[in-house]
Every structure is written in structure tokens, then in C-alpha cells.
Amino acid sequence: MAEFVFLWRGNKFAAARACRAIVRRYTANGEQGPQSGGSGCDGLRLRYPSLIIATSGMQPTFGKGKPMGLRTKFNLAVLAAFLIGFAGTGVFLQRLFIENAREQVLENARIMITAANAVRNFTNVFIKPLAAPLNDSGVRFVPASVPSFAAQTTFKSVQAKFPDFTYREPALNPTNLSDRATDWEADFINVFRNRSDVKELTGERETPTGTVLTLVRPIAIENPDCLLCHSTPAIAPKALLAAYGSTNGFGWQLHEVVGAQVVSVPMALPLQHARQTFITFMAILLGVFILIVVILNILLHYTVIRPVVTLSHIANAVSLGEPGVEDYERKGTDEIAVLSASFARMRRSLDSAMSMLER
Numbered sequence: 001m002a003e004f005v006f007l008w009r010g011n012k013f014a015a016a017r018a019c020r021a022i023v024r025r026y027t028a029n030g031e032q033g034p035q036s037g038g039s040g041c042d043g044l045r046l047r048y049p050s051l052i053i054a055t056s057g058m059q060p061t062f063g064k065g066k067p068m069g070l071r072t073k074f075n076l077a078v079l080a081a082f083l084i085g086f087a088g089t090g091v092f093l094q095r096l097f098i099e100n101a102r103e104q105v106l107e108n109a110r111i112m113i114t115a116a117n118a119v120r121n122f123t124n125v126f127i128k129p130l131a132a133p134l135n136d137s138g139v140r141f142v143p144a145s146v147p148s149f150a151a152q153t154t155f156k157s158v159q160a161k162f163p164d165f166t167y168r169e170p171a172l173n174p175t176n177l178s179d180r181a182t183d184w185e186a187d188f189i190n191v192f193r194n195r196s197d198v199k200e201l202t203g204e205r206e207t208p209t210g211t212v213l214t215l216v217r218p219i220a221i222e223n224p225d226c227l228l229c230h231s232t233p234a235i236a237p238k239a240l241l242a243a244y245g246s247t248n249g250f251g252w253q254l255h256e257v258v259g260a261q262v263v264s265v266p267m268a269l270p271l272q273h274a275r276q277t278f279i280t281f282m283a284i285l286l287g288v289f290i291l292i293v294v295i296l297n298i299l300l301h302y303t304v305i306r307p308v309v310t311l312s313h314i315a316n317a318v319s320l321g322e323p324g325v326e327d328y329e330r331k332g333t334d335e336i337a338v339l340s341a342s343f344a345r346m347r348r349s350l351d352s353a354m355s356m357l358e359r
């Protein structure tokens, strides 16, 4: 007759006690008196091959003895990976979206400056010659013949539709005093005056309506025609002197940087869009993660945890010699199915070995 000893893993004393109890029982029954197998059952097993020693299927422990199942380990690993990925993606995407918004605003500003230049050019080539007789005769000055006036005035119509956009052509020594450079505009102009290699500058300013992105390009006197009205009052059209006086906007030199084109475009809306896109994207990421975790957990439960728990219960029951333990063989070809088949086969071999022993 086979005896079972249920060993709690790692508890040598309990095992030894259980073994001694069995030995005592053997002796009490008057069977050929076995001696205690020392401290554990190993000695016993040698002496009494019919003694079957089962080791309990206790869960491995984690921390202060709290069991951590496959599901917890698995979910913790996935969660850790997600948190790292989520944080990394968040930082990266936020930067990317803000950078994109900035680039987009800058691109708009460049288009505006290009359009302003087109107006300047058009005025210079087509309007100025037409107005020259009027300007020179001193009858009447035609501001429409001035490139700067044309560009700034045209832009005012654009501004009617996009109130937060501004276009200015400030100068350090302007003909029209309303074009005098403000402090920060003068800073930009001075950078251009000191460094001829710099052709474009950008800056961000905080205004009451939010962050404004400013694109600045230098205005240099490259065309000698400009000097007709901007060098000395003596050669300037009389009508110009009458309209603007003879103190401002003169003394400009050829190739000198006299002012700048300053376009300001509000960032508030593009930034808000960037933020919305960012939040939407992160929410989608979170949703996909939750979906993946749910699907993986369902898969894990049905393909691994449930069959393994069943198998381990059966293995325990079989090892303890419990009668009437049901058969379990999982259908399929995956690893767990193969394991359950192997286990069932092992169980059958064990049964036949036992019945041979009992004979």
C-alpha cells in the first residue's frame, strides 16, 4: 500500500514530522519496523519505495509572501512598458506638434512677406513711373506710388479679415513717423545692420492676446531709384517734401539696411490645434492600450491560466491519491494542449505502475 507525504516546499521540519509519523504508523502496525529516515523523507524513500512523496504545488512567493500570479506579472510588465512608451511618446509628440505649429505659422508669415514684396515690386515697376510727373511737378504727391505705402496699405485690407496679423515696415529714420521702429523692432534692424549674412530672424513675443510669432527680414537700399526720395531733400520730389517735410527719411545710403519687414502672426490658434491633436492622439493611444490589455488578458485567461490551474489542481489531487479525479486533456496543438496530453499520459503510466506495485 502506498503512502503519501504532502511536503510543503521549503518546510523541512514539517516534512520530517510527517515522515516520522508515517514511520511510527508502520511500526505500530507491526510491519517490519522501519527507522526514521533522518530529518526528511529522502531516506524513507530509499527504504520504502512504495512511499510516494508529493510536493505541494504552492505558488512562488513575492515580497512578503503575497502570491503574484502570471496575470499580475504579465499585466505589470505590459503596464510598465506602456508607461515608458506613453511618457516617451508624450514628450516627443508634444515637441513635434508645437514645432509643427510654429513651422506652419512661419510658413504663413513667409507667404505674407512674399505677397508684400510682390506689391512693393508692382508699385515700383508700374505705378511709380505713372505718378512721377505729379510727384516731381509738386502739384500733388501720390502715396500710391511709394512701394512701402502700397504694401502696408494693402495689408490693412488683409488685417480686416485676420485682425491679429500685422505687417509693418519700420525704419530707424522713417519718412512717415508712424513707421518709426519700436525698441524690439530696432533691435532686429540693428542685428541686420551689423551682420550682412543674416537674412531672416524670427522671434516669439507675449502679447495680451497670446503668443505672437514674428518673422523679420531686412530692407536694404539695393536699387538706386530708392535714393531719389530717400537721399537728400534737394533731389526729392517737391510734392514729397510738401507732404512729409524735409527732416525725416533722408540720408539713406546705397546697400544700407534702413529698416525691416516685420510680420507678426498669432500662435494661439495653431497652438490650440496642436494641443487638441496631441490630446486626441494620446487618448487614442491609451484606448488602444486598454483594448490590447483586455484582449491579452482574455487570451491569457482562456489559453494559459485556466488550463494550467485545472492541470495543477488535478496534479495535486492525483499526487495526493484522491479518488475519482477527472481526466483533463485540452484540445488543440498549442503548448498547453501538449502539456495536458503529456500529463494525462504520465497519469496513466502512474496508475498502471501503482496497480503493478499493489499486486
Ligand code: HEC
Pocket: 124, 128, 135, 143, 145, 146, 147, 148, 149, 152, 169, 170, 171, 173, 174, 175, 176, 177, 179, 219, 220, 221, 222, 223, 225, 226, 227, 228, 229, 230, 237, 240, 244, 249, 258, 259, 260
Ligand atoms: C517716390 C518717392 C519714393 C521712392 C522712389 C521710394 N520711397 Fe520709400 N518712402 C517714400 C515715402 C513718401 C514713404 C512714406 C510712406 C508712408 O506714408 O507710409 C516711404 C517709406 C518707406 C519705408 C517705410 C519707412 C518710412 O520711411 O516710412 C521704407 C522702408 C522705404 N520707403 C524704403 C524704400 C525703398 C527700399 C525704396 C526703393 C525700392 C523706396 N523706399 C523708394 C518715398 C519713396
